[in-house]
Amino acid sequence: MNAHLRRTFYLFVAGFVGLVVMLAYWQVYQREALANNPQNGFQTQRSISSPRGLILARDGETVLAQSEKRRGISGPIYERSYPGGAAFTGVVGYWSTKYGATGIEIGRNSDLSSVAGDPETVDDLINRATGGPQPGNNVILTLDPELQQLAYEALSETVTARGSAMAIDPKTGEILALATYPSFDANNIDENLPELSQRSDAPLINRATQSLYPPGSTFKVITSAAALKAGVQPSDTFFDPGYLDTPGYRVTNYQNRDFGTVTFAAALAFSINVIFAKIAINEVGAQLLYETATDFGFGDPYDDFPLLVAGSDLGYPVEEWVEGNTAQISFGQDRVFSNVFEMGLVAATIANDGTMMEPRIVKSVRSPDGIILDQPAPSVRRRVLDPATANTLNAMMQNVIVTGQLTEAEIPGVKVAGKTGTAEAPPREPHSWFISFAPADDPKIAVAVMVENGGEIGPQGDAATPAIPIAQDLMETYLKNEGG
């Protein structure tokens, strides 16, 4: 009988071996395929079964995104909430298991998510070794919560209620505000997204970084920089007959005015298209204008920046520029496109003695228990102008406020430098732009504001400039807070 017992025992052994083979088939061979099967919700579930890190404003206290614990069917799950509301959504973004993620939520996902990367602290290591829910790291932004809120609300009160604003510390490259309007509340995004995506005013688009608009006359600061490099002095005089004919294109001034003989400085102050076209064609030349604009960041990618940035563009490669192009490009029309993010950098570069700092929106990354894991130091992105040229341009931009009598831009006791823009966007009203920085003698904040189709033409033919008071408000508020 023993032989029979042994024989069946071998049968059982074979059965057990078969089970191990079956397990290996699922757990090794089929693992990937099953994990990615659409019926398999584990990847999503895993992403909500441990808390993501916080997103905080620059004060390290204002919470912009947090994971809230809730009881799920199988253990606790975490839901993302956004106490900052719609004002911050453009930067913070949303994290949805249904619709993916945007903004910092995806741009710094490897910090915020709880499963990525090697353990960075002992607590983290212990947590992972025991398989516990591992909270992600906290991301502290450079955003000034008050300024961000202010920019958002100011944009909401404009005529068209569409626009964007950006404020930056020119010396460090830290972005203080990056607002877009209309925006949306990222809480309950799963329910609201389908409706938001249908809306004609496109609240899902971050106008500050993802959209491109003609910068109009704000581009003249770049043309001015090129002219200064070419040897033109602010006191040099030019004659404006009211128009300039180039092959195939006639340049005229705003409201078809003619200014006669004016200095270069006055040409900037009064934003005289004809003179800028003349200077661009005769003094600067396509090549230098192109190079200067490129130095100021036109055409740059921002791949390292955690938010999606649509690259500004000059429209054509320089070899194809004819005089008509050069003329229009000199005042930011034709096919020149940019946004407040990049024009804000232009203002900041002039403010910072011609040195463009690397723009930063993340101030630091900290572990849940507060240990600093990453705190990037300010770094130079590019030296665009030599300090002397930059200071001359700075003075010219201060002159824009004083001579141009832009009283709305003035801040009591503080020198302001700036440049307006009314960018044609036919068939609709022009976009209203303003780039500026203050205090001009020791810049602490640079600002770019754009109100989409906000340059409504009044009965006298002059356009409203709603961008100016918004920029002024941002600078004044920031300086007041900084000054103590």
Place this chain on the structure above:
Amino acid sequence: MTQRATTPMILALLVTTLGFATLIFVQEAASPPLIYGAYYAGTLFVLYLGVRLLLPHSDVLLLPLVTLLTGIGLVMIFRLTYNVEGVQNLATTQALWILIGSGAMFILVLFFRNYHRLFDYKYLFAFAGVFLIASTFTPLGYEVNGARLWVDLGPVNFQPSEFARIALIVFFAGYLAEKRDLLAATSRSFLGIQIPAIKYFGPVALVWAASLGLLVFEKDLGSSLLFFAVPLLMLYAATGRIAYVLLGGILFSLGSLVTFLLFDHVQVRVQAWLDPWQDPDGTGFQILQSIFNIADGGLLGTGLGAGFAQTIPEVETDFVFSAIASELGLLGATAVLLAFLIFVYRGTKIALLAEDDASKLLVYGLTAMFALQTLVIVGGVTKAIPLTGITLPFVSYGGSSVVGNFILTGLLLLVSEKAGRREAEGRAYQESDWRAS
């Protein structure tokens, strides 16, 4: 068989302790698991010492294996039900069942050291077995998930088939040991297959058919499979005639076909096995969730408490192995299977060493049932074979199953004590013989 095995016993308890310690850490569970863990560890350690004392020559590895498997089961049940509304007490209930099982085993070991008496009442056992199965057809019986497996006895509900199996194996062992020569000597043959004499085969066939028929109508597919295969294996072991196995195979095919055609629930099970994707949210849901969870574990597992096995319906009973494979990975699941295989190995060894046929057949029948049950349920949850709802011995939640398996282990221990003592006496005899010369 007389070595001490305190180290494996302590290791098994340490594994359980480690499991609970991890869960306290991960699930932020409060102290209850510690207290129940301590009760559990104390119970099994006392049981181990008691058995060592009463049956000093018995197999030493069986109880450490039982400790390991019940411990892993308890950890998994706690992990799967902690803080889950409606089932949060299952782990403590299971701990209670382990206590009751230990008590039953201790009583068995204490009073039935002369287990041969059991074979004298083999017909009573046959009757008791069939009666137990039939009891679910009385008004006390009730259905759960479409299968009529349960009997409500006021304070306790139990699954009589878990105990009926053991009773029937006692009967088959006693009967076959008595008649094995007569069954092996066949008189007639049909189509080249030798047919045993109806006179001797009759009682076996009768009990077999009665129990099987009842179970099929109770829609208890898992038990039906076991009740079909185990007596067949015992018959083969007793007679060595492959004819029984062939005949069984034919009967099995016929029976499977008939049940497949007759019963919707069998068709659903087979369909869910062949193509669960056809209805992934319905009939295929359970097996797909099981497969997803197993695959999610990978080589090393997600870690205790980090898997999603709670998505599987019935995870703490039939599908507990999927949770183990998910959280402990291929390595952990293989280790658990190895523990089962060692149990089967020790059982087979006891059968080999047992002195009389009835003891051999009893131990073999119980071991084969244990092995088949493990193979069938693990094969089912890994989609190797169609799913049949039975428990994973010692690991799955379930009072009847736990107590039944403790009784099963107790019987193995009793037989091993006898074989062990004989071996020890033989050795002592040889030694004295050697000294004398």
